[in-house]
Amino acid sequence: MSALLTELMVPFGYDYMLKAMWVSALVGAVCAFLSAYLMLKGWSLMGDALGHSIVPGVAAAYIIGAPFAVGAFFAGILASLGMTFVKQHSRLREDAIIGLVFTTLFALGLLMASLWPSSVSIQTIVLGNILAISDGDATQVAIIAAVSFAIMVFIWKDLMVTFFDETHAKSIGVNAGLLKIVFFTLLSACTVAALQTVGACLVIAMVVTPGATAYLLTDRFGRLVVIAIALGAGTSFVGAYISFFVDGATGGVIVTLQTVLFLLAFYFAPKHGVLAARRKRLAVTEAAA
């Protein structure tokens, strides 16, 4: 028994594991915070587009030895400029434009990574590599996530009113336009942070799944936010921990955990789950009979 316990405690004995678990949890928490809002507006795929678009920036930053956040920032600006430009000069619909621009940038990023394999690894960018993250990168991720989380704590209610009823928000003096800009800035920043933990392909899960799961569990927005954060932070921490034993990609483990919890909520949620709906239907049929 105690041998097993010792075995289970092993990850906590390594600095790199502690770093990976805590940084993952922080990133998971703030991404989940944002997910509570993102999925309400039908903007979920925006997280995916952002996650892929910043790849060339991150690759370029590694090649020239600059902080990855700076590269991601410029790539993000390039992506939004590109989308605006195509939108103004064509009749294409928004989804086509987003699809076009983000895949182009993603391809560019992969190309850069394959041309300079010594300074940037494709695997790191696509799958993340939190277990081998450098101290400098870990600090950047931690600062981005912590600052974003702090800002969200201050604006979460105003953001809720804005997303629920923008006209009312403005009529009580909330600066709805500014809030939305802040929200998308934070989303971009957190996408950059999540790139380090789960990689470009799975960023979308971090900014959608916790919110979607919480949505099935409560009708109160405040609780939804708390549940989402708990799910995001918990799965990220535990995911990093488990990846030590299974020797698998951390991102894959984290997102698998989130999906398992989503499925549990999907079936067993007390009010909005599949089983609850079936019970309700049965009750109605019985009452009618």
Next chain:
Amino acid sequence: MSLLDLFARDEARVRKTSIAVRDLSVTYSNGFTAVRDASFELGAGTICALVGVNGSGKSTIFKAIMGFVKPSAGEVRLCGLPVDEAVAEGIVAYVPQSEDVDWNFPVLVESVVMMGRYGHMNFLRVPSRTDRRKVDEALERVGMTEYRNRQIGELSGGQKKRVFLARALAQEGRIILLDEPFTGIDVTTEAAIIDLLRELRADGHLMLVSTHNLGTVPDYCDQVVLIDRTVLAAGPTEEVFTQENLERTFGGVLRNFELGGQALHEDDDARTLNVLTDDERPLVFYDGKPRQRKGTDDKE
């Protein structure tokens, strides 16, 4: 700010509830002039219908009153204050059109009403005891107390309207703008909402109702503003809400069925019946006078 300015502000606060739109023109950045030289004035204890076809400038006038668009000429004053100051004081409350609300939003009835209090709270929006009391009172007022812990999508059409009216009450907005309040609501529910609006009028609220539901306007509106890119006519319902004015407002959109007395019944009653409709609830004139349904609180 000088002491005089402060006095002026304090005076404005006790000033009577009013909307004054003077020579208002709004031109959007794409060069489109949605409203030109519009003028009307409304006072406390009023329900006013804002009537016009789609695209006649109803929503532009709403936006100008809430300060979302800047007048290119003229001005709007609310309770004697410029729009920005009035909005900052929370004077204007807005009841949205049902189709503009995401009814799946994970929010409870009481939380929606609490949103009306946000303007009175500090920037962290932590409700005080007063805020909670105002929410309780507002819910009680509209008869929604027992539904306070329901998710908003679980309510009926009329209950949903009541919740947003409660939010306006909690906000303590003396001016309430209602956007198409009766779309998709059955007649019984409509009557109940109208009763509630009448009560609020008795309390001194000023309500501006955008609608193309012509048939009910004479039932509850004491004032009417008819618009078609400008104000065609404004004033007491009995003077303004005439067949002639409505035909001017709606142009070809409006259909008019005229039935002579003899076509209706074979007696001496020679009254003429006109049915005006723009495919919402029709408006019926007997000899040029609108038919009026009595509210439950009216003395017969």
